[in-house]
Amino acid sequence: xxxxxxxxxxxxxxxxxxxxxxxxxxxxxxxxxxxxxxxxxxxxxxxxxxxxxxxxxxxxxxxxxxxxxxxxxxxxxxxxxxxxxxxxxxxxxxxxxxxxxxxxxxxxxxxxxxxxxxxxxxxxxxxxxxxxxxxxxxxxxxxxxxxxxxxxxxxxxxxxxxxxxxxxxxxxxxxxxxxxxxxxxxxxxxxxxxxxxxxxxxxxxxxxxxxxxxxxxxxxxxxxxxxxxxxxxxxxxxxxxxxxxxxxxxxxxxxxxxxxxxxxxxxxxxxxxxxxxxxxxxxxxxxxxxxxxxxxxxxxxxxxxxxxxxxxxxxxxxxxxxxxxxxxxxxxxxxxxxxxxxxxxxxxxxxxxx
Amino acid sequence: xxxxxxxxxxxxxxxxxxxxxxxxxxxxxxxxxxxxxxxxxxxxxxxxxxxxxxxxxxxxxxxxxxxxxxxxxxxxxxxxxxxxxxxxxxxxxxxxxxxxxxxxxxxxxxxxxxxxxxxxxxxxxxxxxxxxxxxxxxxxxxxxxxxxxxxxxxxxxxxxxxxxxxxxxxxxxxxxxxxxxxxxxxxxxxxxxxxxxxxxxxxxxxxxxxxxxxxxxxxxxxxxxxxxxxxxxxxxxxxxxxxxxxxxxx
Numbered sequence: 001x002x003x004x005x006x007x008x009x010x011x012x013x014x015x016x017x018x019x020x021x022x023x024x025x026x027x028x029x030x031x032x033x034x035x036x037x038x039x040x041x042x043x044x045x046x047x048x049x050x051x052x053x054x055x056x057x058x059x060x061x062x063x064x065x066x067x068x069x070x071x072x073x074x075x076x077x078x079x080x081x082x083x084x085x086x087x088x089x090x091x092x093x094x095x096x097x098x099x100x101x102x103x104x105x106x107x108x109x110x111x112x113x114x115x116x117x118x119x120x121x122x123x124x125x126x127x128x129x130x131x132x133x134x135x136x137x138x139x140x141x142x143x144x145x146x147x148x149x150x151x152x153x154x155x156x157x158x159x160x161x162x163x164x165x166x167x168x169x170x171x172x173x174x175x176x177x178x179x180x181x182x183x184x185x186x187x188x189x190x191x192x193x194x195x196x197x198x199x200x201x202x203x204x205x206x207x208x209x210x211x212x213x214x215x216x217x218x219x220x221x222x223x224x225x226x227x228x229x230x231x232x233x234x235x236x237x238x239x240x241x242x243x244x245x246x247x248x249x250x251x252x253x254x255x256x257x258x259x260x261x262x263x264x265x266x267x268x269x270x271x272x273x274x275x276x277x278x279x280x281x282x283x284x285x286x287x288x289x290x291x292x293x294x295x296x297x298x299x300x301x302x303x304x305x306x307x308x309x310x311x312x313x314x315x316x317x318x319x320x321x322x323x324x325x326x327x328x329x330x331x332x333x334x335x336x337x338x339x340x341x342x343x344x345x346x347x348x349x350x351x352x353x354x
Numbered sequence: 355x356x357x358x359x360x361x362x363x364x365x366x367x368x369x370x371x372x373x374x375x376x377x378x379x380x381x382x383x384x385x386x387x388x389x390x391x392x393x394x395x396x397x398x399x400x401x402x403x404x405x406x407x408x409x410x411x412x413x414x415x416x417x418x419x420x421x422x423x424x425x426x427x428x429x430x431x432x433x434x435x436x437x438x439x440x441x442x443x444x445x446x447x448x449x450x451x452x453x454x455x456x457x458x459x460x461x462x463x464x465x466x467x468x469x470x471x472x473x474x475x476x477x478x479x480x481x482x483x484x485x486x487x488x489x490x491x492x493x494x495x496x497x498x499x500x501x502x503x504x505x506x507x508x509x510x511x512x513x514x515x516x517x518x519x520x521x522x523x524x525x526x527x528x529x530x531x532x533x534x535x536x537x538x539x540x541x542x543x544x545x546x547x548x549x550x551x552x553x554x555x556x557x558x559x560x561x562x563x564x565x566x567x568x569x570x571x572x573x574x575x576x577x578x579x580x581x582x583x584x585x586x587x588x589x590x591x592x593x594x595x596x597x598x599x600x601x602x603x604x
Contacts, residue, residue: 025432054457054460058428058458061422064425065431069432087422196418196419197440198437199416200396201396205418
């Protein structure tokens with residue numbers, strides 16, 4: 001397929017269908033409506049199930065059922081809707097079911113606004129629902145990545161039997177950019193001998209999250225945590241630019257990383273040594289890679305559309321070796337490269353507060 | 355020697371955790387017999403709910419999923435839509451289905467989702483030690499209505515069959531009871547019929563089975579059966595509220 005101009009949400013949807021999506025269960029909410037819209041239009045004609053659920057809660061539980069039955073399945077929503085899905089997400093993580101959950105983040109808390117935000121970072125990477133679990137969290141930075149990381153999301157979900165969240169935002173979802181899809185993409189065939197497909201000629205399979213014997217529950221949780229450690233070892237993805245000689249490294253993901261890149265380019269034109277570090281996986285977080293860049297005469301600035309959430313993981317990673325600063329906007333406002341550049345100047349001229 | 359009575363193939367050979375006197379075991383057996391008699395064990399996926407029947411996944415000898423509280427109809431929908439040739443049933447209590455899961459059951463019914471729902475109504479939350487349920491009777495004393503349920507404070511019990519009968523989606527809605535042998539036999543027929551509806555792609559089918567909770571009702575098993583007959587049936591009349599095949603003359 002040649003390069004086509006698509007909205008981020010549509011590119012993500014097309015990539016999901018090409019990845020062999022068998023069912024999509026959703027519920028309307030802005031700014032992700034292009035996803036269910038695209039799915040309703042195309043998925044049933046290409047052999048899949050599209051169903052509008054009665055609520056976000058029902059949608060995620062339909063995902064649980066279909067994932068447990070072995071299907072490639074997905075849901076999408078935006079922040080308040082993702083909060084409602086947290087019950088099901090916790091169960092899906094506990095039952096170790098593969099699925100893809102898209103969060104086209106808008107501003108919060110509460111009903112918030114429909115403008116883009118990154119305020120759901122903690123919710124996405126630290127758990128979100130009850131109990132000790134993790135999602136694999138992918139953060140696309142352009143429309144091509146909305147497609148490519150969606151393909152990856154399904155593969156990672158199956159590989160690790162874990163829910164994968166794509167953390168996008170209103171800008172990435174709505175913006176149009178050229179995107180290319182591989183011509184010869186064949187959905188991966190994955191054996192799921194654990195799935196509940198009817199116990200014809202085998203022992204029954206059970207998809208369950210109840211674990212009431214404490215000794216056993218601790219052991220099972222241990223296995224889950226071991227899995228997360230292996231994911232941390234194997235699945236970290238990131239990008240860096242101009243980091244080697246940088247006095248200041250900007251850290252941002254998604255839309256913020258685009259702003260940070262522009263700020264870096266402006267700064268370099270002024271002769272300021274500024275680099276960029278862009279996590280692509282937010283869980284697993286590229287902790288070691290950031291740590292390797294930390295040194296006392298180098299500063300880090302997180303560029304966020306949240307109130308200092310990413311900064312906590314960056315601080316943990318650099319572990320006191322470098323000062324870490326915050327450049328952010330809130331409530332649906334997007335930082336400008338000039339905002340970030342002015343922060344960089346403050347830091348280099350000794351006026352910044354870490 | 356001819357075997358005249360045995361454990362259904364559809365039930366596993368493990369002891370059930372239900373309290374002595376509870377009718378869940380009987381209702382499990384009826385579901386098992388229905389699955390056996392239709393020969394669908396290898397093609398059936400059950401969905402257990404949250405409440406006393408939370409361990410149902412251990413008792414049914416078919417593929418099972420355990421759903422979050424009230425969400426069994428959504429989970430069943432998710433399964434059935436990707437495996438339309440398989441038989442999918444939920445087994446839910448009254449707290450699960452008629453309170454926290456009201457949205458899921460109503461919408462599954464409205465969609466005419468081609469699943470079978472076994473709804474066990476004992477008018478109380480058993481697992482959590484006897485709190486008031488949406489189906490508790492007026493005047494019924496529970497842990498959270500210690501002076502008896504009053505209309506002023508807690509409103510009226512919910513009649514699920516009647517409520518769902520206002521929708522066009524369901525193919526079969528019946529209320530049966532488990533309080534004596536005659537009614538148990540009728541209940542078994544209704545449950546089998548609810549599976550047949552799914553087999554013939556008729557759409558959503560639910561059987562509400564009135565059942566006992568002698569422990570949390572504070573009664574002996576025998577008196578609990580009597581209490582069901584004398585108090586629950588007047589509130590929850592038995593009968594068929596929808597049967598799309600009746601018109602077809604089957």
